[in-house]
Amino acid sequence: xxxxxxxxxxxxxxxxxxxxxxxxxxxxxxxxxxxxxxxxxxxxxxxxxxxxxxxxxxxxxxxxxxxxxxxxxxxxxxxxxxxxxxxxxxxxxxxxxxxxxxxxxxxxxxxxxxxxxxxxxxxxxxxxxxxxxxxxxxxxxxxxxxxxxxxxxxxxxxxxxxxxxxxxxxxxxxxxxxxxxxxxxxxxxxxxxxxxxxxxxxxxxxxxxxxxxxxxxxxxxxxxxxxxxxxxxxxxxxxxxxxxxxxxxxxxxxxxxxxxxxxxxxxxxx
Amino acid sequence: xxxxxxxxxxxxxxxxxxxxxxxxxxxxxxxxxxxxxxxxxxxxxxxxxxxxxxxxxxxxxxxxxxxxxxxxxxxxxxxxxxxxxxxxxxxxxxxxxxxxxxxxxxxxxxxxxxxxxxxxxxxxxxxxxxxxxxxxxxxxxxxxxxxxxxxxxxxxxxxxxxxxxxxxxxxxxxxxxxxxxxxxxxxxxxxxxxxxxxxxxxxxxxxxxxxxxxxxxxxxxxxxxxxxxxxxxxxxxxxxxxxxxxxxxxxxxxxxxxxxxxxx
Numbered sequence: 465x466x467x468x469x470x471x472x473x474x475x476x477x478x479x480x481x482x483x484x485x486x487x488x489x490x491x492x493x494x495x496x497x498x499x500x501x502x503x504x505x506x507x508x509x510x511x512x513x514x515x516x517x518x519x520x521x522x523x524x525x526x527x528x529x530x531x532x533x534x535x536x537x538x539x540x541x542x543x544x545x546x547x548x549x550x551x552x553x554x555x556x557x558x559x560x561x562x563x564x565x566x567x568x569x570x571x572x573x574x575x576x577x578x579x580x581x582x583x584x585x586x587x588x589x590x591x592x593x594x595x596x597x598x599x600x601x602x603x604x605x606x607x608x609x610x611x612x613x614x615x616x617x618x619x620x621x622x623x624x625x626x627x628x629x630x631x632x633x634x635x636x637x638x639x640x641x642x643x644x645x646x647x648x649x650x651x652x653x654x655x656x657x658x659x660x661x662x663x664x665x666x667x668x669x670x671x672x673x674x675x676x677x678x679x680x681x682x683x684x685x686x687x688x689x690x691x692x693x694x695x696x697x698x699x700x701x702x703x704x705x706x707x708x709x710x711x712x713x714x715x716x717x718x719x720x721x722x723x724x725x726x727x728x729x730x731x732x733x734x
Numbered sequence: 735x736x737x738x739x740x741x742x743x744x745x746x747x748x749x750x751x752x753x754x755x756x757x758x759x760x761x762x763x764x765x766x767x768x769x770x771x772x773x774x775x776x777x778x779x780x781x782x783x784x785x786x787x788x789x790x791x792x793x794x795x796x797x798x799x800x801x802x803x804x805x806x807x808x809x810x811x812x813x814x815x816x817x818x819x820x821x822x823x824x825x826x827x828x829x830x831x832x833x834x835x836x837x838x839x840x841x842x843x844x845x846x847x848x849x850x851x852x853x854x855x856x857x858x859x860x861x862x863x864x865x866x867x868x869x870x871x872x873x874x875x876x877x878x879x880x881x882x883x884x885x886x887x888x889x890x891x892x893x894x895x896x897x898x899x900x901x902x903x904x905x906x907x908x909x910x911x912x913x914x915x916x917x918x919x920x921x922x923x924x925x926x927x928x929x930x931x932x933x934x935x936x937x938x939x940x941x942x943x944x945x946x947x948x949x950x951x952x953x954x955x956x957x958x959x960x961x962x963x964x965x966x967x968x969x970x971x972x973x974x975x976x977x978x979x980x981x982x983x984x985x986x987x988x989x990x991x992x993x994x995x996x997x998x
Contacts, residue, residue, distance in 0.1 A: 573841045587873045589833060596834035623835070623873075 496610035500552035505692045506649030507548035511627040511667040512675035515703035516619035523694035524553045538698045545591040545620030546700045550646035552613035591620025591628040603636025615646040642667035648690040653682035759883035762863035766809030768896035768932040771867040771878045774916040778869040778876040780807040780947040781925035797947045801826035803836040804870030805963040809896035811863035839870040839877040851885025865895045871951040901931040926978045
């Protein structure tokens with residue numbers, strides 16, 4: 465019997481006849497990520513008068529399995545911007561390392577005379593600059609046929625210290641809006657946020673408390689209806705004063721009363 | 735004929751620890767006509783004297799815009815400056831495209847610094863025979879940098895390089911304390927006065943031979959917008975030249991107005 469590794473797991477020639485290798489190419493084209501593996505679900509964000517609120521739950525799913533329940537999907541950049549990642553978690557980690565490196569390079573370029581941290585932050589890359597950079601990076605990877613399998617929200621302030629919120633996806637598609645949501649959130653959370661901030665003018669009227677309330681409401685709806693979500697989440701508020709990031713929040717005031725009225729799934733017979 | 739055996743390439747130290755090729759390159763900078771740069775809290779100014787090779791030729795440009803917010807003044811080999819200028823244009827445009835902002839002047843200067851330094855450490859290469867004053871404005875305000883063929887770069891409040899530039903530097907040192915609070919026009923006047931100090935006898939600033947460039951930072955409170963780097967030549971500089979001519983030459987009885995500018 466043939467014990468060589470190349471025969472492992474193949475039908476035995478002496479029993480089934482010679483194996484047809486023709487469809488197995490020895491050297492095929494290089495293949496990159498063709499689908500995400502461990503994934504994060506929605507990221508939601510909304511602008512308000514002085515800044516942006518952004519949130520994402522702490523779950524990393526392996527298919528439909530809730531595999532990791534303590535994954536922080538909001539990352540800060542230079543203490544002035546927050547990046548929220550949906551999609552592949554390993555690509556998120558790669559991007560996070562990449563952005564840390566970028567932040568270090570940026571810090572080297574800083575004026576040695578910049579007195580305060582605030583002054584230094586003003587001179588560094590702001591959220592709008594970061595958005596432009598990520599947009600180029602994602603589009604480049606798409607053109608290399610090796611995409612970073614994420615949809616990303618960038619929250620922060622622009623060069624005039626106005627609230628800034630933008631989205632980039634694995635194809636390099638990019639846009640800004642007064643409120644944004646990725647993944648399932650684009651269907652479930654976006655309409656709720658648009659009730660409160662349909663336009664830039666509306667968003668500029670929202671207070672910080674209102675914006676936080678809207679985002680918490682969205683996280684709750686997402687937990688009700690998105691089977692790949694979790695009731696523990698991270699939420700960040702970005703303003704001129706800096707970032708207020710909380711990474712282990714619990715969804716409050718849940719009411720599953722509506723669930724009883726849902727028919728048509730599972731084992732009910734009525 | 736030869737000064738010594740240690741100046742044939744830029745990789746060999748002399749026993750005294752000197753690299754002669756780099757020192758000779760610094761000499762090339764001193765052959766170029768003088769350029770002056772000054773910064774205030776709000777503006778940065780470059781001024782230069784242009785030379786013409788002969789009476790019938792045009793004047794060689796000395797000030798070049800690199801990007802919206804930066805420009806350079808050159809002293810030394812113009813053709814070497816062209817290489818550096820093209821490189822700086824590419825880098826600052828690339829930065830604008832990837833980050834959507836003006837490249838910080840310091841990063842840009844450090845890039846040409848490293849580029850020039852490698853030329854002093856590889857056999858078969860030679861240092862750039864040109865010195866630059868890099869002037870620009872970015873998020874942190876106005877900046878002026880000096881660049882030397884050795885690859886050394888340094889931020890300056892005010893500086894002058896080129897032929898007889900020591901005279902201009904003496905003027906700058908004498909008036910150093912005034913610059914920070916200067917307005918746009920005052921700063922240009924100081925620049926032209928410093929430039930005059932370095933002129934050879936009988937030579938004057940004219941609309942033909944004088945170049946001025948200015949860039950202004952945006953105000954911290956967001957009131958004033960940034961003034962892009964712009965080079966002024968010919969008739970555009972006439973008013974500035976006259977404004978600094980008044981004080982001394984007017985007293986001399988307007989003799990300066992007489993005749994054509996004869997090559998000194």
